[in-house]
Amino acid sequence: MSGSPANDAPYRLIEDVTFGENVVVYSFTNLYGCQIGDNSRIGPFVEIQRGVRIGANCKIQSHAFICTGVEIEDEVFVSHGVLFINDKYPRATSDGMLQTEDDWKLLSTKVDRGATLGSGAVIAAGVRIGHGALVGSGAVVTRDVDPNAVVVGNPARTLTG
Numbered sequence: 278m279s280g281s282p283a284n285d286a287p288y289r290l291i292e293d294v295t296f297g298e299n300v301v302v303y304s305f306t307n308l309y310g311c312q313i314g315d316n317s318r319i320g321p322f323v324e325i326q327r328g329v330r331i332g333a334n335c336k337i338q339s340h341a342f343i344c345t346g347v348e349i350e351d352e353v354f355v356s357h358g359v360l361f362i363n364d365k366y367p368r369a370t371s372d373g374m375l376q377t378e379d380d381w382k383l384l385s386t387k388v389d390r391g392a393t394l395g396s397g398a399v400i401a402a403g404v405r406i407g408h409g410a411l412v413g414s415g416a417v418v419t420r421d422v423d424p425n426a427v428v429v430g431n432p433a434r435t436l437t438g
Contacts, residue, residue: 297333311343314351332390346383346402350390356414357396361386365402389424 290307297315302308306319310327313319317331320339325331329343332351337343341355346363349355364381371380384403388394392406395414406412407424416433427436 293327303339320357338396346385347388348385349388350392352391353388354393355388356394356398359394359396359398359400361400362402392422 290309291302292309294308294310295312297313297317299316300313300319302319303321305321307324308319311325311329311331313325313331314333314335316333317335317337319325319337320341322340323337323343325337325343326345328345330348331337331343332349332353334351335349335353335355337355338357340358342360343349343355344361344363347361363383363386365384367381368376370376386400386402386404388406389408389410391409392411394400394406394412395416397415398412399417400406400412401417401419404418404421406418406422407426409425410422411427412418412422412433413427413429415431416429417431418428419432422428422433423435428434429436
């Protein structure tokens, strides 16, 4: 699919999305205000929010949540149920009123080329996952991951050989 596809599948919201060539988006997705690179695949039950950039040749598996502030470079694999966070101090209210965009600080997160994020991983706000790194299933990443490192656990720690 290229260009801006219509909301023709059941329960699929696609609004103001820039698609590269040969992108595949499965049903039951929620994509808005983001960019998806060439040859990438977006699985079902995925949400990609405004301002997110997904590179070329990426696979985003089902139930992933990619929030505003995230940049994913080319050739990245985001497995099932991966969650990104963009705020270190989330609150519903400020002085008894629901918070607005002015009440919190957006922190950017970057996933470098060729990284893999295992099922159920949680990626905290403001971190960088290095080129070719592997984040194990269920890991909670709270700090930067070096290029080609393998991290596991909660909090995620680098495996030593």
